[in-house]
Amino acid sequence: MVERISLSGWEISGYFPYVPQLGMQEPALGRSITDWIPARVPGSVHMDLWRAGWIDDPYFGMNSMRCEWVENRWWAYRTTFTAQPAPGQHCHLRFLGLDYRCHIYLNGQLLLIHEGSFSPVDLDITGQLAAENHLLIVFESAPQEDSQAGHASHTHTQKSRFSYKWDFDTRMVPVGIWDDAWVELTGPATVEHVRLVPMPEGEGGQVTVEADCALAGISACAMRVTVLDGERVLAETTVPCAARADGLARATARLSLAQVERWQVNGMGAQKLYGVRIELLCGSDISHRWQGRIGFRDLRWEQNDRASEGALPYCLRVNGRRVYIRGVNLTPFDMLIGTVSDERYRRFLRQIQAAGINLVRVNGVGLIEKERFYDLCDEYGILVWQEFIQTSSSMDRTPPTTPDYLSLLRDTSRSALRIKRNHACLACWCGGNELTDAPHVPATAANPNIAFLQRLVDEEDPGRMLFPASSSGPSEFLEFHREGISHDVHGPWHYVPEEHYALFNQSDSLLHGELGAEGMTCVGSLKRFLSPADLTVTNMQENLVWRHHGDWWDTWARDRGLVGKLPDLDTFTRISQLFQWEGIRYALVSNRQRKFHNSGSIMWAYNEPYPNVSNTCLVDYYGVPKLSYYAAQEAYRPLLMSLRYDGQVFTPGETLRATVWLNSGLSQTTEVPWRFTLHALTGEVLSAAQGCARIPGDSAAAVGEIAVPVQDDFPEVLLGRLTYGGTETQVSEYLFSTRRDTPFAALVRPMDVQLSWQELPGTRSTTDEWEETSWRVVNRGTEAALLVYPELPEEGEFIQSMDGVPCLLPGEERLLRVVSWSGSRAWASLRFRSIAGAEKE
Secondary structure (H helix, E strand, C coil): CEEEEECCCCCCECCCCCHHHCCCHHHCCCCCCCCEEEEECCCCCCHHHHHHHHCCCCCCCCHHHCCCCCCCCCEEEEEEEEECCCCCCCEEEEEEECCEEEEEEEEEEEEEECCCCCCCCEEEEEHHCCCHHHHHHHEECCCCCCCCCCCCCCCCCCCCCCHCCCCCCCEEECCCECCCCCCEEEEEEEEEEEHHHHHHEEEEEEEEEEEEEEEEECCEEEEEEEEECEEEEEEEEEEEEEECCCCEEEEHHHHHHCCCCCCCCCCCCEEECCCEEEEEEEEEEEEEEEEEEEEEEEEECCCCCCCCCCCCCCCCEECCCCCCCCEEEEECCCCCCCHHHHHHHHHHHHHHCCCCCCCEEEEEEECCHHHHHHHHHHCCCCCEEEEEECEEECCCCCCCCCCHHHHHHHHHHHHHHHHHCCCCCEEEEEEECCCEEEECEECCCCHHHHHHHHHHHHHCCCCCCCCCCCCECCCCCCCCCCCCCCCCEEECCCCCCCHHHHHHCCCCCCEEEEEEEEEECCHHHHHHHHHHHHCCCCCCCHHHHHHHHHHHHCCHHHHHHHHHCCCCCCHHHHHHHHHHHHHHHHHHHHHHCCCCCCCCEEEECCCCCCCCCCECEECCCCCCCHHHHHHHHCCCEEEEEEECCCCEEEECCCCCEEEEEEEEECCEEEEEEEEEEECCCCCCCEEEEEEEEEECCCCCEEEEEEEEEEEEEEECCCEEEEECCCCCEEEEEEEEEECCCCCCHHHCCCCCEEEEEEEECCCCEECCCCCEEEECCCCCCCCCCCCEECCCCCCCCEEEEECCCCEEEECEEEEEEEEEHHHHHHCCCEEECCCCCHHHH
């Protein structure tokens, strides 16, 4: 009796405010400002207008400023459908994402006025059907909200505020149907909300299934629950479901499984998922069906080692093992949130998994994401720190507590709780981004807004951790002048060499919820959204188009101070990414050296929803990795040997000092031989040291010291190489300078770097995500190729190394596995570059 009917053939038309309502009373007053044009659902009005030629590419140049009128118009969506319920069937109209305030009409009759972006809509339209049904949804203008520069306390909606202008994007406020919409035929009993509680028990497990069901015209039904491994039935039971006074029915079933596999976090094992099917039975008929998945894992938040008094539990334990958080913050994947396809979700999350990341923070400035996102996190073992739709602003950071606002917050948050709580990936909830009780004092559980959310979590997802905010203090931002106050902290977001190393070497943070460094986007991507006139060496102060695409993240002054004159845009972008790589890697590695006093880092940010000239992201809008992606990939290796040092510059007469650290994410005790060599870029070995370290699993320790007196005849730039491991040797590489003024100026002069590369026959393989092949890369020049990476020179498309970005001394070669979403067509134009520039022989 259950049937799903897709809704297709959508069209949209634009109006001045209120005109659609006037037109229903007097057609002559209801004329539109556009024709009816084809629309995609899920999608966005902006994207439909772009495809129809009404606006220019909003991502190019400053075009987004020319389409701000879109958010200020009313937009009508229309389509038709046929549905013929059999006797006893009910017809439901279902929407997962209507953004923001809209009027829903069926066959000319108003069904509902809806407000919100993340609250699903389910309407029983059984008695209102015609032979052909006309569905009309009229969206009002997007509500006005403060941008990042405004007041958090003025927030009055549950619409994502990032779209009103944030430091990582422009202003582009979406309107429309951004998630799935369909018609469903069911019997009189339907599943409304489900809570799944899988509990591992020894080698087996138990599943508790709680379902709230709606009963239309009947007083009872039965609920059949089936647990499956693929198509194989592992357990099944049927329980009664009787109506309550509120019209809903609650049914609870418990199923035991003799043997189950645990769901593991990325890097610690496989992500085994089991299916759960719920069927409501009216007699022998299936009235409604619900399907989901579960993972059996035990997840707990515990106190950090040496945690200061009053600290929240920031340390994760999953299936009995402590898990160091190797995290990233996510922004929405696009400003036009409804345009993100399933393929694009998979692409980004597969990249995240490949970097060794095990947790993503879904920030309160952004979204409650589509279900596809959480499904993929389940599949890839990526934990989710999920925030409710609340964020700070520059003028104040206080969350609102007015009754109208809390009512909207309740609706959005309760919907999120009921839908997302069943995912194995969900690690915690959080009240929002950078919320405070007073200036620079993070909000606590006593804040009325946070206490309100805590009651909702206790009702809908009992036992799950709710952090009041990120950061949660008592210091809002990282500082080392006062001990014991940097619990969960944010910042810095800029790489300032004079301050960076002291800040992280002396940090005592328990959890670093945001940290970052800025870096330019590659030239191939810049060409996709900048005109030829803007493809030049400039800065955010002088160029308005650059300012429009990343005004907070100008690296021109920093990079000039480190290398001197920047000769061309290609050099500028690579040098900028080099220093972003250094800043991010050192920060992440330093925090990890304090494992589990520091329980993890959550890098800001992984991605960007709008193409920027410069930003703190690891991959750009198009998914192209920056060098900083490889910095995180290295810092998050399961077994990592690294250096701690006070800076990159050591002049003649000084001693280059560094401490060797070994960090293990393996479960077993490991013995690791290591060797440090200091090279001139010509390959000459200037100094060497070696040792062997033994370390227990899941721990970190200092295992050696490096001390190299810097001689007068040392070259300006030095390459430090830390080689470690047994059969699978790994390398961590470092750049140092012997010059105070523009210390890395040598990197922008012409260098004799000659890379050649050849694909290894028989190494190509294809998966659902990408095509992979291996390449032999050789440096035939007389100077080192620094940080060698693959690139598609013009397309600015996704391609990446799975083996990091090695440095190749003269005559050296490496085998690098490279993956591409573009498949075989990418390999013909593939080239390898280094930060000093290199072309094929």
